[in-house]
Amino acid sequence: MESIHSAVTDVRVEERTVVDAQTFATEVAGRSTPVVLRGQVAHWASVRAAEGGDDATATYLAGLGDGGKPMDVLIGGPEFGGRFFYRGDNLEGFNFHREKAPLAVLLNELLRLSSVPEEKRHFLYANAATAPEHLPGWLAANPINLPLGGATPRLWIGNGSQTATHYDGSTNLACVVAGRRRFTLFPPDQVGNLYIGPLDRTLAGPPSSMVDPLAPDLHQFPRYAEALRHALVADLRPGDALFIPAIWWHHVQAFGTLNVLCNYWWAFDPTVSAFHAMVHAMMAVRDRPPAEKAGWRAWFEHYVFGDDAAAAGDHLPTAARGVLGPASPDRTERIRGYLLKALQRR
Numbered sequence: 001m002e003s004i005h006s007a008v009t010d011v012r013v014e015e016r017t018v019v020d021a022q023t024f025a026t027e028v029a030g031r032s033t034p035v036v037l038r039g040q041v042a043h044w045a046s047v048r049a050a051e052g053g054d055d056a057t058a059t060y061l062a063g064l065g066d067g068g069k070p071m072d073v074l075i076g077g078p079e080f081g082g083r084f085f086y087r088g089d090n091l092e093g094f095n096f097h098r099e100k101a102p103l104a105v106l107l108n109e110l111l112r113l114s115s116v117p118e119e120k121r122h123f124l125y126a127n128a129a130t131a132p133e134h135l136p137g138w139l140a141a142n143p144i145n146l147p148l149g150g151a152t153p154r155l156w157i158g159n160g161s162q163t164a165t166h167y168d169g170s171t172n173l174a175c176v177v178a179g180r181r182r183f184t185l186f187p188p189d190q191v192g193n194l195y196i197g198p199l200d201r202t203l204a205g206p207p208s209s210m211v212d213p214l215a216p217d218l219h220q221f222p223r224y225a226e227a228l229r230h231a232l233v234a235d236l237r238p239g240d241a242l243f244i245p246a247i248w249w250h251h252v253q254a255f256g257t258l259n260v261l262c263n264y265w266w267a268f269d270p271t272v273s274a275f276h277a278m279v280h281a282m283m284a285v286r287d288r289p290p291a292e293k294a295g296w297r298a299w300f301e302h303y304v305f306g307d308d309a310a311a312a313g314d315h316l317p318t319a320a321r322g323v324l325g326p327a328s329p330d331r332t333e334r335i336r337g338y339l340l341k342a343l344q345r346r
Contacts, residue, residue, distance in 0.1 A: 065135065077095075
């Protein structure tokens, strides 16, 4: 599988060595393209513990304490090869199910499965488990020391699995603790070439590409060939970190019988969603007559996408700008209130 993956896209993500907080803030956090930070978290106690193998990794994680909240674990059978995805030609379901499990139960099962032949091995994946709730000792023992806007560390624990190509609405720093990870990334403008699945019934949050990057079917998905021309690959070892700008598409392949990743999402304003705004625009704008759509395109350009959009209300007295005022928590609440009232009237 690795050879197929490498053959279809071999352009590598830019790399650099460890950066300090100031360098991260000035040279990394505002980037519009991904970058690998080799060895950025190699000093973490968790990374050092993982050098001892699966048993040492599990012992270390268990020693951080259990916050008392079971983890949400995705479970798939051996027949699907670790690719968590839809089931059936009509996408009537998923090829996995979910269960709640305490950290100790998850770790014990992963260790047990490590001795099971690969063709008979089930795949487990605990995703986005917040450290304070599930591993309360994590933060003190594994400090990130970078300006990430107070982002909460989240743990991803499992065995050899694949996360379908998806995007994150927030900027992401993904740090490998145990096992290896391979990221295949596509810029946001490739959305039309990735054949996105259902928007309102997703695998685990954001919508995903229907194409399997490890075995792309270019007869069924011919535009994917163009997406591959823009793809980037990052192979990460324990201690490495990958900076992913918001809305970059990425497929993630985890290797090993017990792999751990810690990530941080942070955003300009996590209380609002550009994706939901787009879905609403599909209802409100997309199906209107061409002339009306052209008119609304001008509105969007003026108030949203144009270079001067943020100044679209500057000709009004400050007190009268309302939802046209500069970005702030007060403006967010004003806009939210305005929209709620408007939607309730319908």
